[in-house]
Amino acid sequence: MSSIISVANLSKTYGSGFKALKNVNLDIKRGEIFALLGPNGAGKTTLISIICGIANPSEGKVLVGGESIQTSYRKARSLIGLVPQELHTDAFESVWATVSFSRGLFGKPKNPAHIEKVLKDLSLWDKKDNKIITLSGGMKRRVMIAKALSHEPQILFLDEPTAGVDVELRKGMWEVVRTLQQSGVTIILTTHYIEEAEEMADRIGVINKGEIVLVEDKATLMQKLGKKRLTLHLQGKINSLPDSLSHYELDLCDNGATLVYDYDTKGERTGITSLLGDLRTAGIRFNDLDTTQSSLEDIFVDLVRTS
Numbered sequence: 001m002s003s004i005i006s007v008a009n010l011s012k013t014y015g016s017g018f019k020a021l022k023n024v025n026l027d028i029k030r031g032e033i034f035a036l037l038g039p040n041g042a043g044k045t046t047l048i049s050i051i052c053g054i055a056n057p058s059e060g061k062v063l064v065g066g067e068s069i070q071t072s073y074r075k076a077r078s079l080i081g082l083v084p085q086e087l088h089t090d091a092f093e094s095v096w097a098t099v100s101f102s103r104g105l106f107g108k109p110k111n112p113a114h115i116e117k118v119l120k121d122l123s124l125w126d127k128k129d130n131k132i133i134t135l136s137g138g139m140k141r142r143v144m145i146a147k148a149l150s151h152e153p154q155i156l157f158l159d160e161p162t163a164g165v166d167v168e169l170r171k172g173m174w175e176v177v178r179t180l181q182q183s184g185v186t187i188i189l190t191t192h193y194i195e196e197a198e199e200m201a202d203r204i205g206v207i208n209k210g211e212i213v214l215v216e217d218k219a220t221l222m223q224k225l226g227k228k229r230l231t232l233h234l235q236g237k238i239n240s241l242p243d244s245l246s247h248y249e250l251d252l253c254d255n256g257a258t259l260v261y262d263y264d265t266k267g268e269r270t271g272i273t274s275l276l277g278d279l280r281t282a283g284i285r286f287n288d289l290d291t292t293q294s295s296l297e298d299i300f301v302d303l304v305r306t307s
Ligand SMILES: Nc1ncnc2c1ncn2[C@@H]1O[C@H](COP(=O)(O)OP(=O)(O)OP(=O)(O)O)[C@@H](O)[C@H]1O
Pocket: 014, 015, 016, 018, 020, 038, 039, 040, 041, 042, 043, 044, 045, 046, 047
């Protein structure tokens, strides 16, 4: 896949002297869903604002579809649809009027067939004549996406698309995003919800204190950094672990009914075989066992804590 966005050596120092971005390098591949994760204040919105040409970088370059956002702003910007964090639309306009108007802002000729397709894709067609004020929060969010897609951009930025949205609506939004990807749009979303990145993204980037600390395929990331947990459900409860097991990092849980062992899937030896042997020697028997992969959330918390 070729790059549709290329960010090189980007830094941003605000007037206050605060360094919000420090030498960021990032390529977004055409057609992917890229999730940018980071704690509050990490620099996500600053980065998006610079890529979209809303804020100026202090140093560095951004190319969008091969065009510089700094020197070819109009060309580069027309490739981008942006759904900002805060929802602001004209409450008394109809859905149709507000979405059509957005297209006009990009100097594009009217194209009712395109607006109709966008509204249908976003399940807003039956609301096209409703005033924005009469819509639910989830529908208003979809109107914001429709506005961002009105000028047929190739790239869609979604800044916290599901913040404060209930679980069902969030899942609906994920469906919408998948449909958009299938129609050929490249999607970059920022989120606090690790689950969202885990569910949606092809690749994940983590930003912390203005620095990109990781960019990785989601699947590789889960595998590479993942730890596994072995849980043994004991035949009988035990009060404490015998000394012969003291060199293992074991946790006795559920009042002595389960034994938990965390191991590194990357390690040469997991220690499981010897642990099971030593348990047998110690006379500790179990009925059942299971293993679980640690989640992206564990990985993320680790990264942000240590970087
Ligand atoms: N106009 C500004 N002047 C000075 N500092 C700013 C300005 N805008 C943002 N910052 C600072 O830059 C840092 C990054 O802010 P940014 O909004 O990019 O973070 P974010 O990752 O989007 O956070 P959140 O998840 O809370 O939206 C923060 O410490 C913020 O206080």
